[in-house]
Structure formats: structure tokens, C-alpha cells
Amino acid sequence: xxxxxxxxxxxxxxxxxxxxxxxxxxxxxxxxxxxxxxxxxxxxxxxxxxxxxxxxxxxxxxxxxxxxxxxxxxxxxxxxxxxxxxxxxxxxxxxxxxxxxxxxxxxxxxxxxxxxxxxxxxxxxxxxxxxxxxxxxxxxxxxxxxxxxxxxxxxxxxxxxxxxxxxxxxxxxxxxxxxxxxxxxxxxxxxxxxxxxxxxxxxxxxxxxxxxxxxxxxxxxxxxxxxxxxxxxxxxxxxxxxxxxxxxxxxxxxxxxxxxxxxxxxxxxxxxxxxxxxxxxxxxxxxxxxxxxxxxxxxxx
Numbered sequence: 573x574x575x576x577x578x579x580x581x582x583x584x585x586x587x588x589x590x591x592x593x594x595x596x597x598x599x600x601x602x603x604x605x606x607x608x609x610x611x612x613x614x615x616x617x618x619x620x621x622x623x624x625x626x627x628x629x630x631x632x633x634x635x636x637x638x639x640x641x642x643x644x645x646x647x648x649x650x651x652x653x654x655x656x657x658x659x660x661x662x663x664x665x666x667x668x669x670x671x672x673x674x675x676x677x678x679x680x681x682x683x684x685x686x687x688x689x690x691x692x693x694x695x696x697x698x699x700x701x702x703x704x705x706x707x708x709x710x711x712x713x714x715x716x717x718x719x720x721x722x723x724x725x726x727x728x729x730x731x732x733x734x735x736x737x738x739x740x741x742x743x744x745x746x747x748x749x750x751x752x753x754x755x756x757x758x759x760x761x762x763x764x765x766x767x768x769x770x771x772x773x774x775x776x777x778x779x780x781x782x783x784x785x786x787x788x789x790x791x792x793x794x795x796x797x798x799x800x801x802x803x804x805x806x807x808x809x810x811x812x813x814x815x816x817x818x819x820x821x822x823x824x825x826x827x828x829x830x831x832x833x834x835x836x837x838x839x840x841x842x843x844x845x846x847x848x849x850x851x852x853x854x855x856x857x858x859x860x861x862x863x864x865x866x867x868x869x870x871x872x873x
Contacts, residue, residue: 573719573727575588575719575721575725575727586721586722586725587721587722588719588720588721589720589721589722590646590696590720591646591720593646594644594645594646597644597646597694597718597720598616598629598630598644600726601630601642601644601694602616602630605630605632605642608728608803608804609632609634609640609642609692609803609804610634610635610801610803610804610805610845611632611633611634611635611640611642611692611804612632612633612634612678613630613631613632613677614631614632614633614673614674614677614678615628615630615631615673615677616629616630616631617629618630618631618673620659620662620666620669626655626658626659626662628641628643628659628662629641629642629643629644630642630643630644631670631673633674633678633682633684634690634804635804635805635845636685636688636792636794636799636805636845637682637683637684637685638685638686638687638688638689638690638712639663639670639674639684639686639689639690640689640690640691640692641656641659641660641663641689641690641691641692642692642693642694643655643656643659643691643692643693643694644694644695645693645694645695645696646695646696647695647696647697652693652695653693653702653705653706653709653713656691656693656713657691657709657713659691660689660691660711660713663689664689667686670684671684685794687755687794688712688792689712690712690713690714691711691712691713691714692714692716693713693714693715693716694716694717694718694728695715695716695717695718696717696718696719697717698715698717698731698732702715702732703715703731703732706732706734707732707734710734711734712734713732713734714730714732714733714734715730715731715732716728716729716730716731716803717729717731728803730788730802730803732787733787733788733789733790733803734790756793756794756795757793758777758791758793758798760793761793761797761798761810761811762811765811765813766813766814769811769813769814769815769816769853771855772816772852772853772854772855772857772858773809773811773816775855775858776809776816776852776858776861776862777791779858779862779865780800780807780862780865780869781800783802783865783866783869784802784869784873788802789801789802790802796810796843797809797810797817797819797843797844798810798811799844799845801872802869802872802873803872804821804872805821805845805846806820806821806822806846806865806868806869806871806872807819807820807821807846807865807868807869808821808843808844808845808846810843810844814853815851815852815853816851816852816853817849817850817851818844818849818850818851818852818861818865819837819842819843819844819845819846819847819848819849819850820834820846820847820848820849820850820864820865820867820868821844821845821846821847821848821868821871822846822847822848822867822868822871823838823847823848824836824838824847824848826867827848827864827867828867829864831860833850833851833852833857833860833861833864834848834849834850834864835848835849835850836848837849846868848864848868850864
């Protein structure tokens with residue numbers, strides 16, 4: 573897609589150029605991994621041994637504490653999918669190795685969830701049948717495309733995201749080795765809630781999922797809240813008995829909040845990954861809150 577720079581009301585097209593080496597896009601992503609993908613870097617070029625030998629480009633942990641593998645290719649290459657699946661299988665077979673690596677980098681008190689390990693594949697382009705292939709394969713596999721414009725502009729876009737983990741598709745519980753974690757659903761969070769609050773949630777859910785094309789926003793139910801992400805989290809919702817508690821992944825200072833609904837939680841304990849908290853209980857408040865959620869969402873596009 574063409575990109576233009578505006579100077580004194582005149583536009584100049586910025587030329588699209590590629591990266592010279594695969595390592596260059598890898599280094600750029602790793603240096604900004606948390607801001608771009610919501611993933612904390614654990615190790616670059618992680619070497620695995622045994623009967624599954626190889627070298628994982630990037631090993632990380634996302635904002636939901638899910639183990640994450642990132643693989644890069646300069647251009648479309650069908651081997652990147654096969655290679656990524658090989659490393660994802662290694663991850664399931666070597667949870668202890670991953671946890672040791674994570675603790676060395678992020679601290680011994682780091683929490684790790686094995687509900688939705690992620691495989692992120694990044695290339696300049698993918699074919700249509702690549703999307704079909706990963707959809708048929710299942711699992712939490714993501715396809716991302718990038719464009720570099722000039723020397724100072726990067727465009728990064730999720731091409732395919734999956735709402736389901738491998739365990740969810742197979743209807744399994746997560747093994748007790750991770751503290752006996754169970755899979756959670758949106759229905760679990762709405763159980764025993766009053767009908768009026770459920771209606772508020774359903775309208776809010778519909779509005780959030782409508783912010784982008786189908787399958788571009790992920791809805792992930794965890795133990796404490798339901799998270800919405802577009803590459804990285806932008807909103808988390810916790811249904812309570814009388815209200816919805818909403819956390820937004822945007823700083824309080826960036827937020828335009830004309831109705832003064834938002835509360836700064838950056839220096840206070842809270843459950844969501846976002847540092848802004850909003851509480852609603854009425855259908856009439858949904859539009860007001862959606863204006864705030866949109867602002868958080870815009871930081872992911």
C-alpha cells in the first residue's frame with residue numbers, strides 16, 4: 573500500500589524498501605517486542621538440542637504469561653510454517669526448559685500459563701493458502717506481515733489470528749504440571765450474573781469485536797478476566813455481580829475522557845494488563861466506554 577509524508581500541505585510518497593537481512597527485522601522486533609507484540613523477550617536465537625535440534629529465532633512471554641515463539645522470514649516461505657510447528661512441538665515437550673529460561677531472564681517469581689502458547693510467524697507476505705493451512709492445522713498460530721518504508725517507518729499487521737489454543741480445540745484440560753490450570757470460557761464469567769448485566773456485556777462485546785475485520789480481534793477468557801487483543805491486549809473485562817470492571821491498555825494521560833469515567837491504576841494493584849480502569853453497569857454507558865476502548869484499540873493499529 574502506498575504511504576505518503578505530509579509537508580506543508582503537500583504529499584510525497586515514501587518508497588517501500590525491504591530489509592537486507594532476516595536478522596535486521598528480527599533485531600528490530602526484538603528491541604521493541606513488548607510495544608509491538610505485547611511479548612517480553614526471553615532469549616534471542618535460543619538453541620535446542622536432543623532429538624529436536626534447531627534454533628528458535630525469538631523466545632518470549634506475552635502479557636497473558638503465555639510462552640511465545642516468533643519466527644521471521646524476509647519473504648514468503650512455506651518452510652516457516654513447518655519450522656514454526658516443529659518448535660511449537662518442542663515447546664510442549666520441554667516446558668521445564670522454557671520455564672528455566674524464562675526465570676533466568678524475567679525472574680524466579682514469573683508466572684507462566686500453558687493454556688495458549690503462541691506461535692507468531694512474521695514475513696513480508698503470505699499466500700492465501702497459508703491462511704487456510706494454519707486454520708486447518710489449528711493451535712494458536714498467527715501470521716503477521718510487515719512493510720518497511722524509507723529508513724524510519726515500519727508497518728506491522730496481523731494477517732491471521734486464531735482464538736483457539738490446541739488444548740481448546742481438543743477439549744482438554746491443561747495438565748496439572750502448571751498448577752492444574754483449567755480452560756475458561758466467556759460463559760464461565762457470565763454464569764450467575766443478572767440478566768441486565770449480561771445484556772450490557774453482550775452489547776459491549778459486539779461493539780469491541782466490530783472494531784476490526786472478522787478474526788482480527790481475539791477474545792480470550794482467562795481465570796480473572798476476558799481479554800481482547802489486536803496483536804496485543806487493548807482491553808480486559810471482568811464481569812462482577814453488579815458491574816463490569818474494564819481495564820484499558822493506554823496511559824491515563826493519553827486518554828480523552830470527557831465523562832471522567834476512567835481511573836488511573838498505574839500505581840495501584842489491579843488484575844488487568846491495562847493501567848486505566850472503568851466500571852459500568854448500564855446499557856446507556858456502553859457508547860461512552862466504547863469511545864475510550866477505541867482509543868486504546870487505536871494504539872494497536
